Amino acid sequence: MTTEIQTPEKPTNFIRNIINEDLKNGKHTGIVTRFPPEPNGYLHIGHAKSICLNFGLALDYQGRCHLRFDDTNPAKEEIEYEDSIRENVKWLGFQWGEHLHYASDYFQAFYDHAVTLIKKELAFVDNLSAEEMRAYRGNLNEPGKESPWRNRPVEENLDLFQRMRDGEFADGSKVVRLKIDMASPNLNLRDPVIFRIKKVEHHRTGDTWCIYPMYDYAHCISDSIEGITHSICTLEFEDHRPLYDWVLDKLEVPCHPQQIEFARLNLSYTVMSKRKLLELVQEKLVDGWDDPRMPTLVGLRRRGFTPQSIRAFCETIGVGKSDSFIDMSILEEAVREDLNQRAPRAMAVLKPLKVVIDGYPEGDGEEFEAANHPNDPTLGTRKVPFSKVIYIERDDFQEEPEKGFFRLAPGREVRLRFAYIVRCEEVVKDESGEVVELRVSYDPASRGGTAPDGRKIKGTIHWVSANHAMDAEVRLYDRLFTVPNPGGKNEADYRENINPKSIEVLTGCKLEPSLAQAGVDDRFQFERLGYFCPDSRDSKPESLVFNRTATLRDSWTEKK
RNA sequence: AGGGGUGUCGCCAAGCGGUAAGGCAACGGACUCUGACUCCGUCAUUCCGAGGUUCGAAUCCUCGCACCCCUGCCA
Numbered sequence: 001m002t003t004e005i006q007t008p009e010k011p012t013n014f015i016r017n018i019i020n021e022d023l024k025n026g027k028h029t030g031i032v033t034r035f036p037p038e039p040n041g042y043l044h045i046g047h048a049k050s051i052c053l054n055f056g057l058a059l060d061y062q063g064r065c066h067l068r069f070d071d072t073n074p075a076k077e078e079i080e081y082e083d084s085i086r087e088n089v090k091w092l093g094f095q096w097g098e099h100l101h102y103a104s105d106y107f108q109a110f111y112d113h114a115v116t117l118i119k120k121e122l123a124f125v126d127n128l129s130a131e132e133m134r135a136y137r138g139n140l141n142e143p144g145k146e147s148p149w150r151n152r153p154v155e156e157n158l159d160l161f162q163r164m165r166d167g168e169f170a171d172g173s174k175v176v177r178l179k180i181d182m183a184s185p186n187l188n189l190r191d192p193v194i195f196r197i198k199k200v201e202h203h204r205t206g207d208t209w210c211i212y213p214m215y216d217y218a219h220c221i222s223d224s225i226e227g228i229t230h231s232i233c234t235l236e237f238e239d240h241r242p243l244y245d246w247v248l249d250k251l252e253v254p255c256h257p258q259q260i261e262f263a264r265l266n267l268s269y270t271v272m273s274k275r276k277l278l279e280l281v282q283e284k285l286v287d288g289w290d291d292p293r294m295p296t297l298v299g300l301r302r303r304g305f306t307p308q309s310i311r312a313f314c315e316t317i318g319v320g321k322s323d324s325f326i327d328m329s330i331l332e333e334a335v336r337e338d339l340n341q342r343a344p345r346a347m348a349v350l351k352p353l354k355v356v357i358d359g360y361p362e363g364d365g366e367e368f369e370a371a372n373h374p375n376d377p378t379l380g381t382r383k384v385p386f387s388k389v390i391y392i393e394r395d396d397f398q399e400e401p402e403k404g405f406f407r408l409a410p411g412r413e414v415r416l417r418f419a420y421i422v423r424c425e426e427v428v429k430d431e432s433g434e435v436v437e438l439r440v441s442y443d444p445a446s447r448g449g450t451a452p453d454g455r456k457i458k459g460t461i462h463w464v465s466a467n468h469a470m471d472a473e474v475r476l477y478d479r480l481f482t483v484p485n486p487g488g489k490n491e492a493d494y495r496e497n498i499n500p501k502s503i504e505v506l507t508g509c510k511l512e513p514s515l516a517q518a519g520v521d522d523r524f525q526f527e528r529l530g531y532f533c534p535d536s537r538d539s540k541p542e543s544l545v546f547n548r549t550a551t552l553r554d555s556w557t558e559k560k
Numbered sequence: 561a562g563g564g565g566u567g568u569c570g571c572c573a574a575g576c577g578g579u580a581a582g583g584c585a586a587c588g589g590a591c592u593c594u595g596a597c598u599c600c601g602u603c604a605u606u607c608c609g610a611g612g613u614u615c616g617a618a619u620c621c622u623c624g625c626a627c628c629c630c631u632g633c634c635a
Binding site: 011012013017036037038040070072073075076126129130133134137138139140141142143144171172174175177183184185186187188190193195196197198212214215216219235236237238239240241242261263268315316317318319320321322323324325326327329330333336340341345374375404406407415416417418419448449450457458459460461462525527528529530552553554555556557558 | 571592627
């Protein structure tokens with residue numbers, strides 16, 4: 001008998017294999033996954049991998065994926081993070097529909113199940129202090145010792161637990177622990193704590209609780225309550241799986257989801273830990289959580305990354321169990337691939353060099369019809385004004401052209417994109433010898449850019465008409481760190497490896513007028529330079545600010 | 561008395577006893593009004609190592625080696 005659910009012909013991975021098997025042998029008829037962030041920080045590209053995995057699986061197998069906030073520790077969690085997380089997931093293009101859940105929705109269930117465990121003599125209230133408990137736990141090589149409170153009578157445990165809940169005891173004075181095995185080689189099984197006292201107001205439940213469940217205990221029960229079939233988490237929870245299974249085995253719960261672990265994302269030239277990200281923000285080493293150099297989703301968004309490109313990235317890196325280290329260039333390549341297809345082209349001169357076209361009439365000049373995309377006519381065309389004085393990129397002129405350089409140089413011809421072929425006739429310098437202006441002649445017969453005599457013009461450069469140009473600030477972003485693994489073991493303090501050139505602010509850049517209409521979500525390719533977008537925070541109609549998302553590939557500079 | 565994982569091309573990653581997919585990178589070449597894009601071609605006789613089983617092993621067995629994770633009342 002074959003399954004009705006068609007197995008997608010996507011690149012396979014071990015998780016899909018498990019699901020396929022479960023569907024085939026009838027263990028499940030559909031799948032339910034979940035993305036369970038703790039609302040204590042901003043989502044980053046590593047979370048995107050998990051989001052794409054969980055929501056992607058649900059989509060492919062026509063199941064569903066829940067968004068569940070793992071809000072079991074009110075001391076660390078804040079409502080503002082929640083909003084950001086919801087928005088990020090939505091921005092990535094995924095929907096949880098009815099299934100927005102909170103671990104805090106299940107607080108009563110956690111409590112009731114703990115009572116059951118106590119009654120079954122599988123849990124007890126412990127008076128040991130945190131330090132004592134650490135001492136009793138043993139270590140990697142030695143077994144732990146049982147707490148002297150481990151064999152309290154059930155009634156006493158029940159009474160104490162009730163009073164913990166009622167707020168009779170101080171924070172830290174008591175916990176409830178499972179009775180598993182203090183000699184287990186798996187430290188997670190040495191009578192783990194499942195409830196602790198924290199007289200802290202919870203952002204959703206207020207002060208109705210002063211005891212809060214621990215992750216290991218809450219997570220498996222939450223999964224079960226929601227009917228999750230495959231509970232996907234990262235590798236460091238592998239050691240917790242026996243505990244996940246133990247709890248569900250001892251309790252009468254709706255179902256027993258299968259926990260599956262995969263390798264978290266490591267990206268070169270950035271850091272991914274919440275702690276380091278937070279430090280970067282707090283120490284003002286970056287401009288905030290949404291600094292375009294940050295690997296956070298808000299940062300990537302402000303930088304100009306599209307949801308599509310991030311999803312494509314997650315698709316291409318795959319899912320496995322071996323510790324992987326993905327090169328930043330893969331992420332960059334993902335945006336280029338997406339934007340190359342969709343971004344309208346425009347011309348912008350970042351480091352302007354004035355060029356006067358001798359023989360060209362003074363005045364308003366003329367307009368050229370420019371294609372918005374060289375390979376996709378459906379993106380239409382726009383008018384680009386041209387006149388006697390224009391700006392070109394300083395880098396597109398070399399007084400003494402190096403070998404292989406085929407742009408503008410004294411006596412050489414170059415094509416102004418969409419406009420005319422010009423020849424450099426004169427180089428004007430200031431007292432210090434710096435080139436400040438070029439005088440060029442132009443070939444009126446080459447209007448539009450093609451030479452009527454069919455002569456080959458190797459170089460085509462971009463330009464902006466001086467009279468029509470709009471001034472703008474352009475921020476050139478690069479990798480935040482100078483070393484591939486700034487958070488690695490061998491790197492001293494990652495702060496010392498921050499790339500001083502990770503942001504270069506250019507002012508007085510010249511943009512073609514059509515860019516004035518750019519909206520926050522618009523992405524452009526500035527021809528021959530890269531992909532850019534207006535800065536969502538700082539760009540104003542009267543003072544434009546653009547961010548560079550990524551450069552174009554450049555086999556010329558690379559070769560040098 | 562430690563336990564749990566992982567090792568396939570520079571980076572990811574398929575493969576599940578029948579003779580090493582794919583992507584990115586790299587390297588050639590074609591095309592080009594973006595040194596972009598696109599397009600063609602090349603790129604692991606070998607799968608951490610050593611033995612063994614088998615007609616046949618990356619896949620099974622044995623013994624090693626390397627790396628990652630675990631001693632929160634964090635998740």
